Amino acid sequence: MAKSKHWQRIPTQLNLAQFTQFVLPHLMVGRRGPAPKLSLHAIFNYLLRLLYMGCQWKELPIATGPDGRPEIHYSRICQMFRYWQAKGCFDRIFTGSVAALHAANLLDTDVIHGDGTTTAAKKGGDNLGFSGHKKIKGDKVVAFCDRHGNVIAPFVSAPGNRNESPLLRDALPQVTHIARAVGFSLRGAIVSLDGVYDCRANRKAIFNRGMTPNINPNPRGRKTPKRGRKPLFDPAIFEERFRTIERVFAWEDKFRRLLLRFERISALHYAFKSLAYTMINLRHFCRR
Secondary structure, three states: OOOOOHHHOOOOOOOHHHHHHHOHHHOOOOOOOOOOOOOHHHHHHHHHHHHHHOOOHHHOOOOEOOOOOEOOOHHHHHHHHHHHHHOOHHHHHHHHHHHHHHHOOOOOOOEEEEEEEEEEEOOOOOOOEEEOOOOEEEEEEEEEEOOOOOEEEEEEEEEOOOOHHHHHHHHHHHHHHHHHHHOOOOOOOEEEEOHHHOOHHHHHHHHHOOOEEEEOOOOOOOOOOOOOOOOOOOHHHHHHHHHOHHHHHHHHOOOHHHOEEOOOOHHHHHHHHHHHHHHHHHHHOOOO
16 A cells, blocks of 8 residues: 555644644634633644544643643633634634635646535534435535645535535535635536536536536436436546545544534534634645
């Protein structure tokens, strides 16, 4: 088996220079109340540690101060996390990671790959449903990445009992929105998807945005081929999904907090997921 390249290691911590460059410009701090006992850099790294370890908040390993007591209480870190989530900081951090990739010419958007993944929920909560295909109760998301495995758009979420095909039409506007915000164009790009997204409405939505669909035809139990002109499909491009979007979902599983959903409030779980996708994008800049 070929040895993995150094840049493929997904970072789980950021040093001060990396935090200052990619994270700090997008964070907000309250104007009132006591100032945090720790720096924002230390608090953010505690969040990354929680995301990576997957432990409970009260089990988060916190360093001790000179007096032998924990340098900060875990509830203060939780409060800061919920404050940043409410202010949209994690979405801006993710968009900033895409902008950094674009500025460094690390994006290859000639072909973008999309797919969905389902996460099981253990404690209940909102935005949940039972997936008859996966035989689990949880939620699902649809995400897009480029040919290098960089996540280029915020995901679209839905309960686990929803069909993925209609979700694509909600995800495409977000893809084009972040492309305009960052400054790159997706006109002429090929959108590669699997057979679950094979329908006329999805192909039309892709065409209307100046892109070309490359969707694996879904026979849906037909005994004879469907009449009419065959849609465009390149098997070589479709096979790229196994080392692009599927690899992204495998990288996501590195963060144990996302293997099972324990947050009852879906927005908090999706904030952790956005943070994981940000770290996947920052692997190019956080080489150690």
